[in-house]
Amino acid sequence: MTNSAPEVGMRRVPASLVAKLTAAADSFASTFDDVRMDDIAKASGIPRATLYYHFSSKNEVLAFLLQGVLADLRVSVALAARSGGTTSTRLAAVIRAQLDHLAANPGVAQLLLANLGKGGRLPAIAAGIDNGFHAPVRQILSDGMDDGTLAAADIEVITTALFGAVTTVGFQWLIADRRIDVDRVADALFSVFWSGIALDRTPHTTLRTR
Amino acid sequence: MTNSAPEVGMRRVPASLVAKLTAAADSFASTFDDVRMDDIAKASGIPRATLYYHFSSKNEVLAFLLQGVLADLRVSVALAARSGGTTSTRLAAVIRAQLDHLAANPGVAQLLLANLGKGGRLPAIAAGIDNGFHAPVRQILSDGMDDGTLAAADIEVITTALFGAVTTVGFQWLIADRRIDVDRVADALFSVFWSGIALDRTPHTTLRTR
Amino acid sequence: MTNSAPEVGMRRVPASLVAKLTAAADSFASTFDDVRMDDIAKASGIPRATLYYHFSSKNEVLAFLLQGVLADLRVSVALAARSGGTTSTRLAAVIRAQLDHLAANPGVAQLLLANLGKGGRLPAIAAGIDNGFHAPVRQILSDGMDDGTLAAADIEVITTALFGAVTTVGFQWLIADRRIDVDRVADALFSVFWSGIALDRTPHTTLRTR
Amino acid sequence: MTNSAPEVGMRRVPASLVAKLTAAADSFASTFDDVRMDDIAKASGIPRATLYYHFSSKNEVLAFLLQGVLADLRVSVALAARSGGTTSTRLAAVIRAQLDHLAANPGVAQLLLANLGKGGRLPAIAAGIDNGFHAPVRQILSDGMDDGTLAAADIEVITTALFGAVTTVGFQWLIADRRIDVDRVADALFSVFWSGIALDRTPHTTLRTR
DNA sequence: CATGAATGAGCTTTCATTCAT
DNA sequence: CATGAATGAAAGCTCATTCAT
Numbered sequence: 001m002t003n004s005a006p007e008v009g010m011r012r013v014p015a016s017l018v019a020k021l022t023a024a025a026d027s028f029a030s031t032f033d034d035v036r037m038d039d040i041a042k043a044s045g046i047p048r049a050t051l052y053y054h055f056s057s058k059n060e061v062l063a064f065l066l067q068g069v070l071a072d073l074r075v076s077v078a079l080a081a082r083s084g085g086t087t088s089t090r091l092a093a094v095i096r097a098q099l100d101h102l103a104a105n106p107g108v109a110q111l112l113l114a115n116l117g118k119g120g121r122l123p124a125i126a127a128g129i130d131n132g133f134h135a136p137v138r139q140i141l142s143d144g145m146d147d148g149t150l151a152a153a154d155i156e157v158i159t160t161a162l163f164g165a166v167t168t169v170g171f172q173w174l175i176a177d178r179r180i181d182v183d184r185v186a187d188a189l190f191s192v193f194w195s196g197i198a199l200d201r202t203p204h205t206t207l208r209t210r
Numbered sequence: 211m212t213n214s215a216p217e218v219g220m221r222r223v224p225a226s227l228v229a230k231l232t233a234a235a236d237s238f239a240s241t242f243d244d245v246r247m248d249d250i251a252k253a254s255g256i257p258r259a260t261l262y263y264h265f266s267s268k269n270e271v272l273a274f275l276l277q278g279v280l281a282d283l284r285v286s287v288a289l290a291a292r293s294g295g296t297t298s299t300r301l302a303a304v305i306r307a308q309l310d311h312l313a314a315n316p317g318v319a320q321l322l323l324a325n326l327g328k329g330g331r332l333p334a335i336a337a338g339i340d341n342g343f344h345a346p347v348r349q350i351l352s353d354g355m356d357d358g359t360l361a362a363a364d365i366e367v368i369t370t371a372l373f374g375a376v377t378t379v380g381f382q383w384l385i386a387d388r389r390i391d392v393d394r395v396a397d398a399l400f401s402v403f404w405s406g407i408a409l410d411r412t413p414h415t416t417l418r419t420r
Numbered sequence: 421m422t423n424s425a426p427e428v429g430m431r432r433v434p435a436s437l438v439a440k441l442t443a444a445a446d447s448f449a450s451t452f453d454d455v456r457m458d459d460i461a462k463a464s465g466i467p468r469a470t471l472y473y474h475f476s477s478k479n480e481v482l483a484f485l486l487q488g489v490l491a492d493l494r495v496s497v498a499l500a501a502r503s504g505g506t507t508s509t510r511l512a513a514v515i516r517a518q519l520d521h522l523a524a525n526p527g528v529a530q531l532l533l534a535n536l537g538k539g540g541r542l543p544a545i546a547a548g549i550d551n552g553f554h555a556p557v558r559q560i561l562s563d564g565m566d567d568g569t570l571a572a573a574d575i576e577v578i579t580t581a582l583f584g585a586v587t588t589v590g591f592q593w594l595i596a597d598r599r600i601d602v603d604r605v606a607d608a609l610f611s612v613f614w615s616g617i618a619l620d621r622t623p624h625t626t627l628r629t630r
Numbered sequence: 631m632t633n634s635a636p637e638v639g640m641r642r643v644p645a646s647l648v649a650k651l652t653a654a655a656d657s658f659a660s661t662f663d664d665v666r667m668d669d670i671a672k673a674s675g676i677p678r679a680t681l682y683y684h685f686s687s688k689n690e691v692l693a694f695l696l697q698g699v700l701a702d703l704r705v706s707v708a709l710a711a712r713s714g715g716t717t718s719t720r721l722a723a724v725i726r727a728q729l730d731h732l733a734a735n736p737g738v739a740q741l742l743l744a745n746l747g748k749g750g751r752l753p754a755i756a757a758g759i760d761n762g763f764h765a766p767v768r769q770i771l772s773d774g775m776d777d778g779t780l781a782a783a784d785i786e787v788i789t790t791a792l793f794g795a796v797t798t799v800g801f802q803w804l805i806a807d808r809r810i811d812v813d814r815v816a817d818a819l820f821s822v823f824w825s826g827i828a829l830d831r832t833p834h835t836t837l838r839t840r
Numbered sequence: 841c842a843t844g845a846a847t848g849a850g851c852t853t854t855c856a857t858t859c860a861t
Numbered sequence: 862c863a864t865g866a867a868t869g870a871a872a873g874c875t876c877a878t879t880c881a882t
Contacts, residue, residue, distance in 0.1 A: 014845090034244065037873060049847045052874065088408070114324065126385075141407070151409045157398035158407060160382045161375035168374020169367055175336075188367035196406035197351070197368060198298070199361045247856060259858085259864045268856065434866090454664065457852060469868045472853065508828070534744065546805075561827070571829045577818035578827060580802045581795035588794020589787055595756075608787035616826035617771070617788060618718070619781045667877060679843045679879085688877065 013054055013064065020044040025065050026107030035062065035111065062111065063124065069108045070128030073101050081136035087144035092190045094137060095166055096182060102170035103180040113171065134159050162193060223264055223274065230254040235275050236317030245272065245321065272321070273334060279318045280338030283311050291346035297354035302400045304347060305376055306392060312380035313390040323381070344369050372403060433474055433484065440464040445485050446527030455482065455531065482531065483544065489528045490548030493521050501556035507564035512610045514557060515586055516602060522590035523600040533591065554579045582613060643684055643694065650674040655695050656737030665692065665741065692741070693754060699738045700758030703731050711766035717774035722820045724767060725796055726812060732800035733810045743801070764789050792823060 024043035028035055037058045041048040055061045080093035102109050112125065137159045144150035166189055173180040231254050238245060238253035247268050251258040265271045290303035312319050322335065347369045354360035376399055383390040441464050448455060448463035457478045461468040475481045500513035522529050532545065557579045564570035586609055593600040651674050658665060658673035667688045671678040685691045710723035732739050742755065767789045774780035796819055803810040 036871090038871095047847055048873090049849090049875085050845085053846060058873070144407075149409060150407050151405075153401065153407055154394070154398035157379055157395060158402055160379045161399055161402060164374040164376075164378025165371035166374075168378070169370045172370045184364070185367060188364035189371055191363065192368055192371060192406070193402060194406045194408050195361075196402070196404045197354075197360050197363055198404050199359060246854090257864050258856090259866090260862090262857065263863060456850090458850095467868055468852085469854085469870090470866085473867060478852070564827075569829060570827050571825075573821065573827055574814070574818035577799055577815055578822055580799045581819055581822060584794040584796075584798025585791035586794075588798070589790045592790045604784070605787060608784035609791055611783065612788055612791060612826070613822060614826045614828050615781075616822070616824045617774075617780050617783055618824050619779060666875090677843050678877090679845090680841090682878065683842060 017044075017046060017050075017054060018068075020046055021061070021065060022068060022108075025111070026105065029065075029107030029111035037061075065108055066112055066125060067128060069105055069112065070125070070132050072105070073098070074128075074132035076101055077133055077136050081140055087140060087147070087149040088190075088194060090140045091137075091144075091194070092186065094133075094140065095162070095189050095193075096186045098133060098163075098166045099170050099180055099182045099186055102167065102174065103182060106174050109167075110171070110174075113167075129163070133163050137162060158193075165189060165193070227254075227256060227260075227264055228278075230256055231271070231275060232278060235279075235321070236315065239275075239317035239321035247271075275318055276322050276335060277338060279315050279322065280335070280342050282315075283308070284338075284342035286311055287343055287346050291350055297350060297357070297359040298400075298404060300350045301347075301354075301404070302396065304343075304350065305372070305399050305403075306396045308343060308373075308376045309380050309390055309392045309396055312377065312384065313392060316384050319377075320381070323377075339373070343373050347372055368403075375399060375403070437466060437470075437474060438488075440466055441481070441485060442488060442528075445489075445531070446525065449485075449527030449531035457481075485528055486532055486545060487548060489525055489532065490545070490552050492525070493518070494548075494552035496521055497553055497556050501560055507560060507567070507569040508610075508614060510560050511557075511564075511614070512606065514553075514560065515582070515609050515613075516606045518553060518583075518586045519590050519600055519602045519606055522587065522594065523602060526594050529587075530591070533587075549583070553583050557582060578613075585609060585613070647674075647676060647680075647684055648698075650676055651691070651695060652698060655741070656735070659695075659737035659741035667691075695738055696742050696755060697758060699735050699742065700755070700762050702735070703728070704758075704762035706731060707763055707766050711770055717770060717777070717779040718820075718824060720770045721767075721774075721824070722816065724763075724770065725792070725819050725823075726816045728763060728793075728796045729800050729810055729812045729816055732797065732804065733812060736804050739797075740801070743797075759793070763793050767792060788823075795819060795823070 021040070021044050024040070024045070028039040028043035035058075037048055037051065040046075040058075040061060041051060051061060055064065076097045077094055080097040081090055083090060083093055085093070138155055141150060141153075141155050141158060145152060145155075169185055169189060170180055173185060231250070234250070234254035238249040245268075247258055247261065250256075250268075250271060251261060261271060265274065286307045287304055290307040291300055293300060293303055295303070348365055351360060351363075351365050351368060355362060355365075379395055379399060380390055383395060441460070444460070444464035448459040455478075457468055457471065460466075460478075460481055461471060471481055475484065496517045497514055500517040501510055503510060503513055505513070558575055561570060561573075561575045561578060565572060565575075589605055589609060590600055593605060651670070654670070654674035658669040665688075667678055667681065670676075670688075670691060671681060681691060685694065706727045707724055710727040711720055713720060713723055715723070768785055771780060771783075771785045771788060775782060775785075799815055799819060800810055803815060
């Protein structure tokens with residue numbers, strides 16, 4: 001899973017650093033605690049001062065890693081989405097791609113989760129997720145509606161729901177089992193989103209409780 | 211939404227503190243950054259030293275707030291789940307309950323999200339979420355399978371997926387619109403989970419990419 | 421030489437700190453090198469964190485000390501200037517006061533000198549010196565011209581020249597001898613400024629070399 | 631005002647560096663803050679590592695600049711002092727020379743002032759000032775006493791006082807007006823030192839306050 | 841020779857927590 | 862009981878200097 005080394009406005013990061021950083025990312029990202037610059041330094045073997053030579057702050061380092069991971073996600077999800085099959089095939093592939101990605105980058109993915117609610121990085125991260133996951137899924141859904149495969153539905157909600165469901169389940173598995181049983185999880189998730197859970201699809205009515 | 215003031219091992223927290231803390235929770239929780247003891251103190255008007263008189267650490271204060279919110283969630287979701295309707299009715303009610311809860315406690319909910327990956331609080335939080343959301347949903351699903359309303363399925367995955375989907379979509383709305391259009395979101399989410407997105411439910415096969 | 425503890429916009433500084441700081445000032449100020457917060461802490465026995473509790477930055481600590489010293493200077497010089505004697509008596513007294521002050525606060529005075537060319541403190545320091553020394557001297561000179569004791573002259577230049585001369589000579593003595601022979605120096609300085617160095621005062625002409 | 635490129639124990643500094651450094655000196659010297667190696671590098675356009683190739687430390691670079699400036703001072707003051715006029719003419723010329731020098735090198739002069747109290751450079755600087763200013767003035771004063779032009783007086787104090795007065799007034803003007811009105815200042819200073827400020831020179835007595 | 845890259849050492853500042861009243 | 866004051870233990874960042882080409 002090669003990191004595409006995106007620029008974030010700082011000095012072009014040399015390949016050797018990129019390699020060390022991404023290699024070490026999972027180990028320091030999964031300390032389950034605030035990541036300290038020293039953690040990054042120790043885990044990657046890059047002296048703190050050297051990191052500061054290439055990045056202008058700790059946040060830049062994290063942003064760099066997150067953007068790298070998101071870029072990777074984008075690539076693999078886009079690939080899955082483009083695989084010219086049916087709507088269902090493409091959707092299933094996208095789910096698998098995201099799960100594979102989670103399984104491959106557990107630490108950084110967690111870092112990403114921890115940063116969803118932090119320090120001004122949100123816009124960039126949100127954009128990254130939108131590019132990497134939402135956009136392809138929106139495309140698949142929209143294609144599916146066009147060709148009559150899918151029922152008309154709230155694309156925005158469904159897309160976000162799919163992302164949330166896949167990510168949450170993936171994390172749940174990672175935390176519980178240290179790994180993800182991609183086959184089982186992907187099947188179950190696809191099945192829910194594709195066919196729903198009801199045995200019978202007779203129209204029902206949602207209650208408005210308020 | 212009264213906070214049930216659970217004990218976490220510290221001396222009984224006086225009502226006045228509980229009031230001030232929960233009232234202020236949203237303001238300091240949404241600083242979108244690491245919450246510092248001083249933030250809590252300033253937002254709640256309770257001097258730092260006084261907080262330390264009642265709690266034994268910052269984590270205890272956060273845990274107290276999170277548990278309070280989770281207890282509230284538990285109450286309202288349990289209520290929704292117990293409302294003796296059909297499986298679909300109960301499920302829809304649970305989704306609404308969680309969305310209402312998110313809308314009512316955006317700050318603390320975010321705090322909770324930000325703390326999913328932090329400082330040893332995870333087990334307690336996970337337990338709280340399990341009690342508050344997963345358990346009732348599992349019950350509903352299991353009931354539904356028993357009475358033939360639901361297709362046999364991977365209850366564990368579905369439950370987690372539902373939680374992730376509802377929460378993620380809820381946050382997405384909060385961040386984008388500052389509020390949640392509960393009706394629209396609840397309908398859309400219920401519809402996906404209940405019936406799926408496919409127009410036609412002809413059996414399909416999931417590809418195994420690996 | 422009591423420090424009048426002026427406020428600089430930060431937390432009111434407790435007397436005990438003021439005492440420790442001013443007592444230690446000379447020792448850390450005379451390291452002849454950049455003063456580090458740790459020097460101040462060690463010399464004064466006040467923990468670094470405590471200093472940061474009372475002051476908002478290292479510069480604030482230095483500013484506080486400088487202002488204190490300048491306030492002291494102001495008091496003693498004003499006293500000397502007010503001593504209702506003749507113009508010459510008052511001027512001589514002011515010179516002595518400034519030399520005494522230098523001798524009593526060598527370290528902080530040096531700190532002041534080192535800071536004349538640094539970090540935005542200049543305006544405040546300049547104001548302090550103006551209040552403490554220039555203003556009284558200007559008053560004496562102006563009084564002297566009014567009562568016919570002094571020849572008409574460029575008060576601004578003379579005042580600054582006197583300050584520069586007294587301070588420079590004082591420092592020179594401090595550095596060379598570790599102390600100031602106040603009697604000798606004061607006499608010599610007063611004599612130059614009062615009578616000049618020429619044996620004969622026959623009018624002369626200054627050459628314009630360019 | 632050509633910099634005579636004195637050696638300070640480092641390899642011979644190439645002319646191109648000398649040019650760039652002295653040209654840039656005023657700009658980085660007037661940052662009014664601690665001069666960092668990077669400031670010097672940026673202001674002069676000479677890469678930091680190149681500076682280290684030619685000088686062995688930051689202090690060497692500063693010393694080089696200061697000594698250059700002091701050498702210039704020495705040349706022009708010596709010239710003024712030697713101009714075979716009367717004592718008063720020579721003294722006036724020296725005052726003008728120092729003021730001209732200040733006006734021509736405000737930044738480096740300030741750097742010099744700021745470094746009077748710093749890092750081990752003091753002895754060299756003091757020696758430079760002594761050679762450049764004090765020695766010629768001492769000579770003039772001593773000549774004047776020999777030929778009966780001057781009253782007997784404390785040559786050491788007067789010399790230092792003159793230097794302090796001229797320098798301080800010069801800086802004062804630079805800071806206040808961005809330039810020095812050399813004519814006015816030189817006249818006023820010479821007048822004070824030559825004739826004193828008293829209208830009447832009737833003998834007076836200095837009070838001994840202690 | 842010259843210089844972009846790298847880094848050891850150390851600085852200022854922050855913050856959770858404890859103390860003393 | 863409650864709290865203003867105090868502080869130990871890091872954390873983030875800077876900078877003079879050295880390395881490697």
